[in-house]
Amino acid sequence: MKNNPLCLVALAFTILLAAGLRAAPLADARARYADGEYAQAEKLFEQALESSPPQAAVFFELGRCLRQTGQEARAALCFRRALVLDPRFTPARLALLETNTDLGLPKFPKIWKDHVLERIPMDALTLAGTVFFWLGAFAVMLLAFLRASNGKGWFALGILCLVGGAAALALAGICDPRITDRTTALVLKTGGSSLLSSPADQSEKTAALPDGGTVTILSQRGRWFYGRLPDGKCGWFLTEGIVPLIPPA
C-alpha cells in the first residue's frame, strides 16, 4: 500500500464520499425547512440523526420542525435532547421554555446545577478534573517519597490540584445530564396520562401527567412504571407514551 499511491487516493475518495453522503440529508433537510416544507424536513432530520452520531444542532432543528407542525411535546423532547448533548446551547434552552409555555407546563425555578451547566462544558470539566487530579496525585506521591527539601509549597500545590481535580470530577458527575437524566422520560401522549396510586387501571389518580411533561422512572413492573414527578409526587403510570430522554443504546 505504501508503494501504491492509487490506494491512498482511493481511500481519501472513499472518506470524502462517505462524509458527503452523511451530510446530504442534513443539507437537504435544512433547505426543506427554509422552504417551509416542514414535514419533509422532519423526515430528513430524523434520517440524519439515525445515520450519524447525535448532534445538539440537529435535534434543535428537528424540534423547530415539529413545533411548526404543531407537535409541541415531541419538539420539547428534541429540545431537551439537544440540551442533554449541549447544555450551553442557548437557542434550544429558549425554545424549550417557549414550548413548555405553549404546553401549559409549570416552570420550575433554576437550580444551581442549571447555572453550572449553562456556564461550564461538562466534557471539558471532566477532562480538566482528570488532568488536575492525576497531576496532583503524582506530585503528592513523588514529593512524599523523595522528601524534597523546600518542597512544602509544591506539596501544597499538589494537594490543591488533587482536591480541585476531584471536586471538578464530582461536579461533572453530579451535573452532567447524560448521567443525571438517564432515568428521565417524557410523556408523549395526546391529552397526557395519569399518575396512579397503584399499578392497576382502576386505582386512584393522584396527579396528571401532562403531554410533554417529564417524569423520573424509578422502577418498572410489567407495563407499569413507578416514577416521580418534578414536584416530588410519586406513583405509577403506564409505559405507553413514555419516551426516555436519552435514547436507549
Next chain:
Amino acid sequence: MKRAPAIFLSLFLTASSLCAQEIVAGLSSNRAQVGEPVQLVVTVRGARGADVPETLSVNGLRINLAGRSTQFEMRNFKMSSTLTYTYIIVPQLDGEFTIPSFDVSIEKKIYRTQAMRLSVSGRAGAPQAQTQTQGPAPMPPTPMPPGPEPSAPDNGRPFFGDLVLAKKSAYVGEVIPIELRFYFHARIGGQVGERPNFSGEGFTVQKFSNAVKREQIVNEANYVVFSFQSSITPVKAGTLDIPAASLEARLQVPGKAPQGFDSFFNNLPIPQGMFAETQDVKVETRAQKLDVMALPKEDRPADFSGAVGKFTMETSVSPKKAGGGEPVTLRVTVSGQGNFEGMGAPVLTGDEGWRSYPPSDKFHSADAIGFTGEKAFEFPMVARQDQTRTPGVRFSYFDPSTGKYATLTQDPLPVDARAGGASSGAPRQTTGTAAPAAPSPTPDITVMSGGASSWTALFFRKEFLAANAALAFAWLAAVIAFSVRRFSASPAGRTLARKKQARQAFARLGGIAPASFYDEVSRFLALRFNAPGDQASLVERIESSSFPSEIKSSLQQMVARHAESKFAAGGSVPPSAEERESVLATLKELRHEK
C-alpha cells in the same frame, strides 16, 4: 309502681353524666336602642351545674345575670340536661360594643364563650339574632341583610324554615347570597339532613355551605337554627319564582304519656322526651319572588366579559428581570364581590412587543359560598423585542349597585425582559390586540452548537476509563517501587537483607570447596553477628553474645581457623569432613536469628 320515681331518678343520674358538654352563648338581638334591654343567653348542655359570672363589665352596657333554668330531656332512656343562664343587657350609650368572652366553669373545667357584638343606636334596629357557637372557626359567613325576625309558627308546629334573600331585585348574572334557616324548638331533638333540597328555573344555585348550628330566641322561645348559605345567579330577566327549599329531618317530638298512666305520674316532673315520638319531617321555607333585570346594552365596554359585582384590580410581574426568551408572568388579581365563576380574564393593552399566552386563573374564596374573594390571572409572556415595561391591563365589569359599567385599568409595570433569539414556533396570540408574531430569524445553528456527540458521558467512555486505569496503575506501581526502596534503606530493611545474606551464606557452606570453607564460615558469622569489617569486632560480638560458652568457644576457634587460613604462611590444613560436619552442626544452631 311506687318504685317508678326512683327508677327514673337513677336513670337520670346515670345517663346525664354520659352526655357531652357544650356551651352556646347568644344574644336575642345584635341591635338595640339605648335603654332597650337585650337578652344574653348562655346554654350549657351535658352538665348538672356551671359557675358563671354574676355581672359582665362592658363600658356603656349594664350586664347582670337575671336567672337560671334547668331542663331535662330523655330520649330512648338517654338523659340530657340543659342549663340556661340569662343575662339582661341594658345599653346606656349608643355605639358598637363588643361583649368579651368570659369563663364558664363546669366540673372544674373552664370553657370560654366567644365575643359578641352589639350595635346600639338611637333608632330601633332590626331584630336580627346573633349567636356564637364553640368549635372550629368556619369560613366567614357572607354578610346577609338584616332580615325580619321569623315569626313563630302559628299552627303550633315546633319547627319551620326561612329563606333569606340578600336582595329582592337583581341583574342577570349577578350573584345573590341566600341563606336557608331551619328552626327547631330547643326541646326537640333529632337529626337533620346534610343538605337542603333547593332548585328552580331561571337561576343557578351554588353548592350549599355546611350547616352552621346556632341558637336563637324567637318570640321569647329558644330555637336551634341550622343555616345553610349559598348563592343564586339569575340567568334570565323577568320575575323569578324562588321555590321553597326543604330539609329532611328525623325528630324526637315530645308526646303525651301513654294511656294507662294515672294522673299522679302525669303531674310528676318527668323529664321531657320521656314519651317522645319519632317523626320524619320535611321542613320547608316559604317561596319568594325575585325581580331580575337584563344588563343594559348602553355604554357596554367592548372588553366586558361578563363580570357582575364590585371589584378592584392589582397587578404584579415576576421575575422583574428575564434573560433572552425567558417568560415573565404578569399576575392580575381581581378581588371583591361578584360572579367570579362567570368572570372572563382581563385584557392586555399595548402588548405588541410581547408574545402572550392564555392566562391561568385561580380563585381564592374569602367566604363559604364563593361570593367574596379574589381571582388571580397569570399571563405568561415572552418578549419579542427587548422590553422595559409590561403591557397594561384593562378589566370591565357591571356594578349592580350603580347600574352602570365600570372599567379598571392598570398602567404597565417596569420590567427588564430580553427578546428570545431561538423562537421559531407558531405563536399563539390570545388577546387579539397584538399583531401576529413573525418567526424570529435563526442564527447559524451549526456555529452556535457544540457539545457532545455521544449519549455516553465522558466518565463512562472506554477511552476515558482505559486512560484512567493506566494512570492509576502507573501511580500504584510508582508508590510500590518507592515504598520498597524506602524500606530497603531503613534499618529494618537492612536487617532483613543481612539475614537473607546470612541464610544464603549458610546454604553455600554445604557444597563449598574445602579451601574456601572458613572464608565462607567467617562471612556467615560476620553477617550473623552484624560485624562488618575486621575480625576483632567479630570476636568481640561473639564474646558479648548470649550463646553458651561452648558455642562461643567453637565460634572463636572458627574465627581463628579463618585467620590461620588467611594469614598463615603456606596456608592452613583444609578441614576434614568430620570437622566440617562439626562446624556446620554448630552453625546450624545460629542459623535462626531471633
